[in-house]
Amino acid sequence: MHPKQLQALHVDAKHKWYFWGNQTGKTTGGAVEIVAASLGRHPIYNKIWQPALTCWASALSWELWEKILLPELLTWIPRDRLIKAPTPHQHSSNREILIRADNGRISRITGKAAEQGADKYQSARVHLVWLDEEHPEAVWDEMQPRLLRHGGRTIATITPLKGLTWLFRRVYEPWKLGKTAAGTTFCSHAGLTDNPSIKPEEIALLAEELKHNPSQLEARLYGHFTKPTGLCLNLPDTQRIEISDKELERLFARGQPIAGIDFGAWRFAFILGVPDEHGRMVLTDEIYSQRETLDVRAQRIHDLLTLRKVKPENFWIWGDCANPQDIMEINAAFARIQIKDPAGKIVGQSQYRVTAVMAENKIIKVGVTRLENLISRGALVVRRAIGAYQVWMLGANSARAGVPIEGSRLLWEIDNWQYPKTDDAKVQKDVPDDATADGADMMATLRYMVMTWWKSAPAEVHAKEHAEDAKVAPFRSAQEREKESDRYVPMGHSEEETAGGSTWHVPRFGTEE
Numbered sequence: 001m002h003p004k005q006l007q008a009l010h011v012d013a014k015h016k017w018y019f020w021g022n023q024t025g026k027t028t029g030g031a032v033e034i035v036a037a038s039l040g041r042h043p044i045y046n047k048i049w050q051p052a053l054t055c056w057a058s059a060l061s062w063e064l065w066e067k068i069l070l071p072e073l074l075t076w077i078p079r080d081r082l083i084k085a086p087t088p089h090q091h092s093s094n095r096e097i098l099i100r101a102d103n104g105r106i107s108r109i110t111g112k113a114a115e116q117g118a119d120k121y122q123s124a125r126v127h128l129v130w131l132d133e134e135h136p137e138a139v140w141d142e143m144q145p146r147l148l149r150h151g152g153r154t155i156a157t158i159t160p161l162k163g164l165t166w167l168f169r170r171v172y173e174p175w176k177l178g179k180t181a182a183g184t185t186f187c188s189h190a191g192l193t194d195n196p197s198i199k200p201e202e203i204a205l206l207a208e209e210l211k212h213n214p215s216q217l218e219a220r221l222y223g224h225f226t227k228p229t230g231l232c233l234n235l236p237d238t239q240r241i242e243i244s245d246k247e248l249e250r251l252f253a254r255g256q257p258i259a260g261i262d263f264g265a266w267r268f269a270f271i272l273g274v275p276d277e278h279g280r281m282v283l284t285d286e287i288y289s290q291r292e293t294l295d296v297r298a299q300r301i302h303d304l305l306t307l308r309k310v311k312p313e314n315f316w317i318w319g320d321c322a323n324p325q326d327i328m329e330i331n332a333a334f335a336r337i338q339i340k341d342p343a344g345k346i347v348g349q350s351q352y353r354v355t356a357v358m359a360e361n362k363i364i365k366v367g368v369t370r371l372e373n374l375i376s377r378g379a380l381v382v383r384r385a386i387g388a389y390q391v392w393m394l395g396a397n398s399a400r401a402g403v404p405i406e407g408s409r410l411l412w413e414i415d416n417w418q419y420p421k422t423d424d425a426k427v428q429k430d431v432p433d434d435a436t437a438d439g440a441d442m443m444a445t446l447r448y449m450v451m452t453w454w455k456s457a458p459a460e461v462h463a464k465e466h467a468e469d470a471k472v473a474p475f476r477s478a479q480e481r482e483k484e485s486d487r488y489v490p491m492g493h494s495e496e497e498t499a500g501g502s503t504w505h506v507p508r509f510g511t512e513e
Helices: 003-009 026-039 062-076 137-147 166-176 200-209 214-222 245-254 294-307 324-335 364-376 409-416 441-454 459-470 478-483
Strands: 015-020 054-059 082-084 096-100 106-113 128-132 153-158 185-190 258-262 268-275 281-289 317-319 338-340 346-349 354-356 380-383 391-394 403-406
Touching (some): 003 026, 015 026, 015 166, 026 054, 026 106, 062 096, 062 106, 062 128, 137 153, 200 403, 281 409, 281 441, 317 324, 324 354, 409 441
Parallel strands (some): 054 106, 281 380
Antiparallel strands (some): 096 106
């Protein structure tokens, strides 16, 4: 453990907050604290209670619990003291770790996830709770009565990327101003320079990549709270929603999905969305690809759409037509994907295809306005676990490998996408990783989707364009395929609104004006 971790370990406070930057060892610090207490070896907590202890280790989602918290906890538990634990990455319904403490008694660490909702943090008496990353305020409030019986404590390990949220107002600011009672709250900041395993040149590279976004740089490098400046979009936490696998299946079974692509050798973005019964666009999945072949990219998209049971009929993937060759080539890649029956016999080819988005649906200013409009009215939401397993390289190009970033590229761009700040007399370049308004891959993809969703172009035009672009297999027009399937009218829409040949038209809740 590095000095900052050791310092935090020896602090005596009821609520301990690690406000640390990325890659600073905050998750390791949280895991060490809760394991040490469960074994009876914590320098502070085991002066208050002796095992057996009841502890919670909580992530934002079960995916994050299985991928991050569980492996980290198991790393620090001695093998001869581990009685029972789920296996990481196996999607087990068992979320309890049993540890034999030094005094021979058994401590219990129970996994929790904020996606369960605040009511799942009820009806328990807990000694110690570890929260990894910023949880909803309702979860924090619901936890407090669970700590009363044992005089319980909390540990929170957080990179404050969301800015001045409830956490800043209720916790950090009162502590900073000296308004908290002695012994109740401890806040610690740590940055990449506090982690001796991070090389100075890697820190310098990250600082260069985020130089256009000082607020994110402060949070990621040093764990500081800052107010985001110049952001194009503000997607509130309430619109980053938890969706179970069962709910995802239900959404795709009844809704008409839509998808978008932004092409690029170094940065290739794909987003999949579907409307819910409230007429909201729900962004469920993303693929962010760097330096992969078109065959690999087409296969990844095909596999995702197959997983979501998206039927090719009346389903379009909207792509940038700046270079029509891009669309032709990826459609050819789709056509090379062979569909096999259970016996392994080839029975066809992938029917998914990309079609060109109309030029008027690419206008940046209008696209941003419509995105803001949808978000402000709660008509666009994002699955919280979107892209959770991805690791992508920030700033990767032919000259450098870039900096690894884990998680959703889409949410990263939403939290970083800023209005451009260019020098006078200079034209802004389209560099996606500078997070400026006309250069973010996922944001470009999202604009294509929203502009198409909001106001569809005539289906027959796109059918002709698509047939011209694909040149790989016989293709039926949208009208022909529509005759073979039941017309779907999205919830929150009217028959009149869907009478123009496409199921994607202006939502009933209003228009751009």
